[in-house]
Amino acid sequence: MRSMILxxxxxxxxxxxxxxxxSFFPQLADPxxxxxxxxxxxxxxxxxxxxxxxxxxxxxxxxxPASDAVIIYHGGNGSFVSAQSRPAAALAGATGADLxxxxxxxxxxxxxxxxxxxxxxxxxxxxxELRRLEWIGTGPLFxxxxxxxxxxxxxxxxxxxxxxxxxxxSAADIAAVxxxxxxxxxxxxxxxxIDPALGRFDYLGYATASRTPVLLLASRDDEIxxxxxxxxxxxxxxxxxxxxxxxxxxxxxxxxLAQPAAxxxxxxxxxxxxxx
Numbered sequence: 001m002r003s004m005i006l007x008x009x010x011x012x013x014x015x016x017x018x019x020x021x022x023s024f025f026p027q028l029a030d031p032x033x034x035x036x037x038x039x040x041x042x043x044x045x046x047x048x049x050x051x052x053x054x055x056x057x058x059x060x061x062x063x064x065p066a067s068d069a070v071i072i073y074h075g076g077n078g079s080f081v082s083a084q085s086r087p088a089a090a091l092a093g094a095t096g097a098d099l100x101x102x103x104x105x106x107x108x109x110x111x112x113x114x115x116x117x118x119x120x121x122x123x124x125x126x127x128x129e130l131r132r133l134e135w136i137g138t139g140p141l142f143x144x145x146x147x148x149x150x151x152x153x154x155x156x157x158x159x160x161x162x163x164x165x166x167x168x169x170s171a172a173d174i175a176a177v178x179x180x181x182x183x184x185x186x187x188x189x190x191x192x193x194i195d196p197a198l199g200r201f202d203y204l205g206y207a208t209a210s211r212t213p214v215l216l217l218a219s220r221d222d223e224i225x226x227x228x229x230x231x232x233x234x235x236x237x238x239x240x241x242x243x244x245x246x247x248x249x250x251x252x253x254x255x256x257l258a259q260p261a262a263x264x265x266x267x268x269x270x271x272x273x274x275x276x
Contacts, residue, residue, distance in 0.1 A: 034082060094267045155203075247262060
């Protein structure tokens with residue numbers, strides 16, 4: 001999205017930059033070096049999840065034998081399962097929960113198409129397969145979404161069955177987030193238009209469909225999804241009756257899991273809702 005909007009802004013001719021399906025989804029990229037490391041006391045299990053009518057999703061489970069709680073992690077645009085050792089260690093240390101990571105289309109062997117329709121359908125289909133494999137049992141269930149992954153986490157929880165939804169550095173107002181990429185001097189010359197096709201993916205509606213409690217994590221120096229974007233998102237969620245709390249921590253985009261205040265908030269959120 002950044003490169004698309006900046007290229008449009010460079011013309012400074014009263015141009016219109018379009019945010020469409022190609023800028024919404026993670027792009028094809030080479031995986032970074034390394035592999036996912038299991039935190040101490042965890043066991044790693046890898047699988048290709050078969051989603052009927054969609055394709056396969058590469059997923060990894062980090063199992064803590066002492067826990068029946070599960071957190072399904074939805075990464076940002078740059079996410080690869082192989083590069084998630086730090087988030088895994090942070091979430092394991094804060095919650096002790098079992099963790100599930102998965103790759104987006106074209107990464108790690110995932111073959112589902114990068115389309116709005118497939119993105120809408122993937123969450124429920126993944127849940128069904130994770131339950132069949134017994135990666136999800138009867139214990140507390142949470143979804144964690146970073147940036148683009150916030151939308152994917154919301155789409156997964158919309159059917160209910162989750163104790164909580166954690167969203168970091170993400171907001172449902174695509175146009176407002178898109179304007180953050182336009183340089184200040186170019187803003188008067190650039191108009192953003194959202195492809196109507198993206199409207200089929202109802203991020204806000206999915207996040208509020210089951211009124212699953214939401215924890216929002218905003219980073220003070222995040223220039224991609226600014227604190228004000230997340231405050232507006234919080235107001236939208238509350239306006240639809242969704243129990244929502246928001247925590248602002250130091251750092252830039254995608255760095256909340258390195259902040260003690262964020263980990264404390266996650267720990268408390270998971271502990272409180274797991275006891276209900």
